[in-house]
Amino acid sequence: MTETELRNKVVNVMQGWLGWSEKNGKFKAIIDLYNTQRPLPRGYAVQYDDEWCATTVTAAGMAAGLHDIIFGECSCSKMIELYRAAGRWEENDAYRPEPGDIIMYYWKDGSNYATTDCTAAPNHVGIVEKVAGSTITVIEGNKGEAVARRTLAVNGRYIRGFCLPDYAGKAEEDDDMDQTKFNQMFREAMTAYRKELQDNDCGDYSEAARKWATETGLIAGNGTTINGLPNYMWQDLTTREQLIVVLFRFAQTHGLA
Structure with missing residues (x-):
């Protein structure tokens, strides 16, 4: 598959989960999927009363068959560590993401753009659905206790950074035929x-x-x-x-x- 097809694959999974929530109970299927990993990241099985935003990102990668490049974690901070170790962490808030990229948030980010480049531990995470002009649309798990969309500006407030799954490398691997x-x-x-x-x-x-x-x-x-x-x-x-x-x-x- 091409890089674009791989990116769309994980986005399509997230789109299919829109509306899954704690209220209707469908969010449990996301957590159950996450917990099928062997071994479980840090040996921890996510509970239904845990925060589940990073769990959703991981589960989406699993559902899309891309668990090798969308690293498994239920903690935002630990997820950043995995991507940093792989050289796939983007600290620059001004980075213009692509569909399938993973965006990290920090809610106590500065109130003006001059002070938004924080380095604190992230609070939340989602997967970029699309970028149109200067607007980023993200699909997130556990947004208001549901899988839902959020829009924000490129280089806007609350952006902590980006985890960048290696879609290009995966596409080359799949397309490389001797x-x-x-x-x-x-x-x-x-x-x-x-x-x-x-x-x-x-x-x-x-x-x-x-x-x-x-x-x-x-x-x-x-x-x-x-x-x-x-x-x-x-x-x-x-x-x-x-x-x-x-x-x-x-x-x-x-x-x-």
Whole structure:
């Protein structure tokens, strides 16, 4: 999958969870999914009465099949540690995120943009859904005890920083195919396609056409037969060279060459 497809994959998971809340009880499925990790981060199973924003981010990565790049944690601070260790932590509040990036918040951030670059422990986390102009839309777990959206400005107040899953690296890994593997897949696909051709003749005229081509010597066979007639690769692919040879033989037969 491409990087964009991978990013959209985790965003789609979060969109599907919108409205899941403590009130309707659906949030429990998110926590239950998180707790299926083996081993559990720091050996801790999240409880239903715990804060569950970081748990939601982790579970979304699991549901999207991207748990190897969306690191598992139920603590915002511990999650930052994981991304920092991997060189995937962006401290600059002015960073313009992309869908699928993880945004961290600090609610006691300064009241004006000149003092927003805090370094305190984060309070909350969500996954960026989209960026339009200077507006970031984020989907978060445990926002008002539900999975819900939030909008804020690029480089706005409360941004603590960004965890950046390596979508590009994952895309390269999935798309990287050596020549041997490609050749094998191509051969298998072509064999299946040629089988389809062999199962589909040209109707009532097919047998008469084969007989005519056989008797006039237009096509050379390979020594096998189909329905009692020489097999001249009737239902197989034809190269340009083979087509020219057939046309040349036809021209010779009619004194045109």
